Amino acid sequence: MDARQLKVEAARAALAHVGSGMRLGIGTGTTADEFVRLLAEKVATGLAVIGVPTSERTAALCRELGVPLSTLEETPELDLTIDGADEIDPALTLIKGGGGALLREKIVAAASQRMIVIADQSKMVETLGRFPLPIEVNKFGLRATEIAVAAAAASLGLAGPVTLRMTGGQPFVTDGGHLILDASFGRIPDTRALSNALFAIPGVVEHGLFIGLASTAIIAGGDGIQTVHAARKPGSSIDHDVA
Numbered sequence: 001m002d003a004r005q006l007k008v009e010a011a012r013a014a015l016a017h018v019g020s021g022m023r024l025g026i027g028t029g030t031t032a033d034e035f036v037r038l039l040a041e042k043v044a045t046g047l048a049v050i051g052v053p054t055s056e057r058t059a060a061l062c063r064e065l066g067v068p069l070s071t072l073e074e075t076p077e078l079d080l081t082i083d084g085a086d087e088i089d090p091a092l093t094l095i096k097g098g099g100g101a102l103l104r105e106k107i108v109a110a111a112s113q114r115m116i117v118i119a120d121q122s123k124m125v126e127t128l129g130r131f132p133l134p135i136e137v138n139k140f141g142l143r144a145t146e147i148a149v150a151a152a153a154a155s156l157g158l159a160g161p162v163t164l165r166m167t168g169g170q171p172f173v174t175d176g177g178h179l180i181l182d183a184s185f186g187r188i189p190d191t192r193a194l195s196n197a198l199f200a201i202p203g204v205v206e207h208g209l210f211i212g213l214a215s216t217a218i219i220a221g222g223d224g225i226q227t228v229h230a231a232r233k234p235g236s237s238i239d240h241d242v243a
């Protein structure tokens with residue numbers, strides 16, 4: 001099975017968790033796009049759901065395929081969010097934001113009773129940090145924020161290039177009008193400490209560490225679908241089911 005097919009299979013397995021009448025957060029990225037395509041087929045045959053998209057890109061795809069949309073203003077409490085991720089660790093802490101939608105993705109996930117993350121098995125890691133951590137920052141004071149990010153990382157023993165994300169020769173601008181710094185710190189042993197340190201910097205709007213938000217990961221691999229549930233309480237074990 002190729003990488004795209006694995007994404008389709010993860011998305012298909014997640015669709016089984018979607019019931020009629022649900023208020024759904026809908027993620028961003030190539031895996032989330034596969035979910036939207038499958039969801040649209042169900043909607044076309046009568047499934048009644050309302051979706052809150054996590055990006056303009058996802059909103060456009062939903063409109064094109066006929067998935068009914070709402071906003072978080074109209075629908076501030078959601079039943080379930082389904083989204084992709086750039087990395088997933090065994091506790092279901094995530095790195096997200098490779099597609100630049102981390103701020104809306106985190107707001108939508110936090111407004112949802114449950115978040116299911118869908119991915120192919122290449123996204124599973126023992127320790128987060130192989131994928132550069134996206135950090136959404138205000139345009140004002142960019143250089144000062146970059147320096148503060150590097151200093152915050154250094155205080156935790158982390159170091160590495162922090163680069164402004166570019167697209168077509170211009171800085172990438174998020175749906176919220178901000179910029180993104182991609183921080184290549186390598187392994188992040190204490191995600192909570194890094195999260196706290198980044199949030200202490202005024203120019204940081206959001207970062208791509210999703211801690212305690214995903215309740216379930218649906219991972220597609222050559223051997224089938226693996227469903228991983230987050231521990232309900234710190235210290236309790238994580239269930240692994242292979243279907």
Ligand SMILES: O=C(CO)[C@H](O)[C@H](O)COP(=O)(O)O
Nearest residue numbers: 029030031084097098099101
């Ligand atoms: O966080 C994201 C967008 O901001 C995506 O979920 C993440 O980048 C994964 O994308 P893909 O499914 O294309 O690998």
